[in-house]
Amino acid sequence: MNRAKTTNLLFQLTTFGAAILIVILIVGMLLTLLHESWPAVRRFGFFDFLLGRRWNYADNLYGAFRPLAGTVISTALALAAAVPVALGTALFLTELCPHRLRGIIGAAIELLAAIPSIIYGMWGLFALAPFLENHFQPLAAAGPGRLPLIGSFFQSQYAGGVNLFTASMVLAIMILPFITSITREAFKQVPPILKESSYGVGATRWETIWQVVLPCTKSTVAGGVIIAMGRALGETMAVAYVIGNRHGALDSIFSPYSTITSVMANEFNEAAGLQMSSLFTLALMLLAANFLVLSLAKYLLRPRI
Amino acid sequence: MDLMTVDKLNFFYGRHQALKSVNLPIRKNAITSLIGPSGCGKTTLLRCFNRMHDLYPGNRYEGRISLRDQNILSGDIDLISLRSRLGMVFQKPTPFPMSVFDNIAYGLRLRKVKNKNALAERVEKALKQAALWDEVKDRLGDNAAGLSGGQQQRLVIARTLAVEPEVILFDESTSALDPISTQKIEELMVELKKEVTIVAVTHNMQQAARVSDYTALMYLGELMEYGDTKSIFTRPKHKMTEEYVSGRFG
Numbered sequence: 001m002n003r004a005k006t007t008n009l010l011f012q013l014t015t016f017g018a019a020i021l022i023v024i025l026i027v028g029m030l031l032t033l034l035h036e037s038w039p040a041v042r043r044f045g046f047f048d049f050l051l052g053r054r055w056n057y058a059d060n061l062y063g064a065f066r067p068l069a070g071t072v073i074s075t076a077l078a079l080a081a082a083v084p085v086a087l088g089t090a091l092f093l094t095e096l097c098p099h100r101l102r103g104i105i106g107a108a109i110e111l112l113a114a115i116p117s118i119i120y121g122m123w124g125l126f127a128l129a130p131f132l133e134n135h136f137q138p139l140a141a142a143g144p145g146r147l148p149l150i151g152s153f154f155q156s157q158y159a160g161g162v163n164l165f166t167a168s169m170v171l172a173i174m175i176l177p178f179i180t181s182i183t184r185e186a187f188k189q190v191p192p193i194l195k196e197s198s199y200g201v202g203a204t205r206w207e208t209i210w211q212v213v214l215p216c217t218k219s220t221v222a223g224g225v226i227i228a229m230g231r232a233l234g235e236t237m238a239v240a241y242v243i244g245n246r247h248g249a250l251d252s253i254f255s256p257y258s259t260i261t262s263v264m265a266n267e268f269n270e271a272a273g274l275q276m277s278s279l280f281t282l283a284l285m286l287l288a289a290n291f292l293v294l295s296l297a298k299y300l301l302r303p304r305i
Numbered sequence: 306m307d308l309m310t311v312d313k314l315n316f317f318y319g320r321h322q323a324l325k326s327v328n329l330p331i332r333k334n335a336i337t338s339l340i341g342p343s344g345c346g347k348t349t350l351l352r353c354f355n356r357m358h359d360l361y362p363g364n365r366y367e368g369r370i371s372l373r374d375q376n377i378l379s380g381d382i383d384l385i386s387l388r389s390r391l392g393m394v395f396q397k398p399t400p401f402p403m404s405v406f407d408n409i410a411y412g413l414r415l416r417k418v419k420n421k422n423a424l425a426e427r428v429e430k431a432l433k434q435a436a437l438w439d440e441v442k443d444r445l446g447d448n449a450a451g452l453s454g455g456q457q458q459r460l461v462i463a464r465t466l467a468v469e470p471e472v473i474l475f476d477e478s479t480s481a482l483d484p485i486s487t488q489k490i491e492e493l494m495v496e497l498k499k500e501v502t503i504v505a506v507t508h509n510m511q512q513a514a515r516v517s518d519y520t521a522l523m524y525l526g527e528l529m530e531y532g533d534t535k536s537i538f539t540r541p542k543h544k545m546t547e548e549y550v551s552g553r554f555g
């Protein structure tokens with residue numbers, strides 16, 4: 001064998017090894033999760049665990065319902081707050097913004113994406129939580145808080161501003177740059193002559209954006225929103241700082257609550273036995289949810305010719 | 306009769322002057338073609354007519370373009386209504402991401418035509434004018450992206466016609482089409498000039514000779530020669546015009 005052949009073979013083997021390593025890691029991780037979660041699933045049954053509304057160390061009974069609800073609600077609130085702002089920003093940057101300002105705002109958005117999540121958590125705890133408690137919660141209590149039946153969901157019984165709503169808003173700020181940059185790219189791809197055709201039959205800028213730009217980009221925008229959703233589902237440190245980690249029933253969006261990730265971050269250190277196994281089952285659920293969400297995003301963002 | 310007159314028009318992309326003192330009449334119910342080598346300013350001139358340049362910063366006009374004695378370059382012109390008086394068809398078809406029907410109804414709905422029957426009537430009329438009705442009448446609800454390139458281009462023409470423009474501006478609108486589709490659009494242009502005035506940019510000398518009544522040759526941002534098509538092609542005044550129309554130049 002000559003030297004060229006040897007190096008070639010060596011190169012093939014190392015790259016193949018690297019690729020195989022990734023597969024082994026994923027399979028290994030999945031096996032660990034399955035193995036560790038088995039005791040809890042065997043003890044409670046999968047569906048009883050999924051829908052169980054207790055998380056009780058004294059009786060050693062665990063169910064995923066409340067943290068799961070916390071994850072779903074905080075993600076939904078975060079998306080509800082972030083999507084309009086992100087779309088507005090992206091539209092402003094592509095369609096309306098003067099050139100000079102565009103660079104500054106664009107850089108600010110990229111910076112927002114570069115901030116580590118623990119910093120969001122600290123800022124959320126020390127700045128956003130008191131701000132929302134003092135300025136937003138009274139408004140909510142005076143507005144939707146007066147409604148019959150659902151009013152109490154907007155009243156706060158806990159002081160400190162550490163609650164499900166604050167966690168959702170921190171999440172919203174964290175996912176904002178992702179949605180903004182993906183949708184901005186999508187808006188940039190709309191051919192100018194398509195927009196000009198709309199102006200050409202007498203449309204205003206707003207009508208053109210609403211009826212041509214948005215429909216053209218809807219699947220990319222949806223893909224961006226879903227990627228952001230995946231991030232919000234899995235975000236841990238920032239949420240653990242500001243959600244309050246309470247296992248009680250959800251009586252208000254301004255009450256402390258928990259999410260899958262906050263429970264895992266808070267209890268993993270001291271957990272053992274069935275509690276530990278239950279945490280692993282939560283982890284497995286999170287993984288499954290994230291996998292589904294990312295597949296959906298991949299499908300929506302698939303390259304099209 | 307002249308529907309439009311271009312009078313000492315200068316146009317600037319920022320500092321770059323793309324049109325230099327252009328004078329040109331546009332005759333009513335006729336086809337005027339704009340020809341000239343690449344980069345000479347044909348598209349730029351066409352886009353002055355419906356003030357499309359105003360969408361982008363830094364562009365500037367000097368001089369005058371009159372449409373029925375109104376200076377459309379003046380600052381107080383309502384651009385939204387001006388643009389629907391001068392419809393535009395681009396090089397590539399630009400169907401909107403919606404059904405065939407909704408594409409045609411687009412401009413009408415913007416004008417608050419809400420009545421279903423009125424809308425359906427005007428969509429049908431526009432599609433018939435654009436010689437597309439027979440091909441799409443059974444698939445009005447289908448997405449317009451499913452039509453062929455030639456059909457899409459006629460769809461765009463129909464969409465423009467639906468809002469009853471006075472002028473239609475064509476910018477190399479057949480250059481991306483096959484010969485049969487091109488021929489259909491050419492026949493359509495000749496048919497349409499009974500009702501509208503047409504200005505068409507083309508690189509295809511045969512097309513200019515076949516369909517247009519008047520021809521303007523541009524060169525480096527200036528208007529070199531203008532006249533009725535026959536004399537431009539048979540007895541041009543300038544040597545350059547002769548070389549250009551006979552294909553020896555550009």
Ligand SMILES: Nc1ncnc2c1ncn2[C@@H]1O[C@H](COP(=O)(O)OP(=O)(O)OP(=O)(O)O)[C@@H](O)[C@H]1O
Nearest residue numbers: 318321323341342343344345346347348349350508
């Ligand atoms: N958006 C723009 N900004 C700056 N300069 C431009 C812009 N568009 C065109 N130009 C310049 O203006 C001149 C005229 O361009 P225009 O597009 O009108 O030419 P054209 O005759 O339509 O050419 P073609 O036959 O290739 O389409 C060219 O020198 C071109 O580089």
Ligand SMILES: [Mg+2]
Nearest residue numbers: 347348349476
């Ligand atoms: Mg051009």
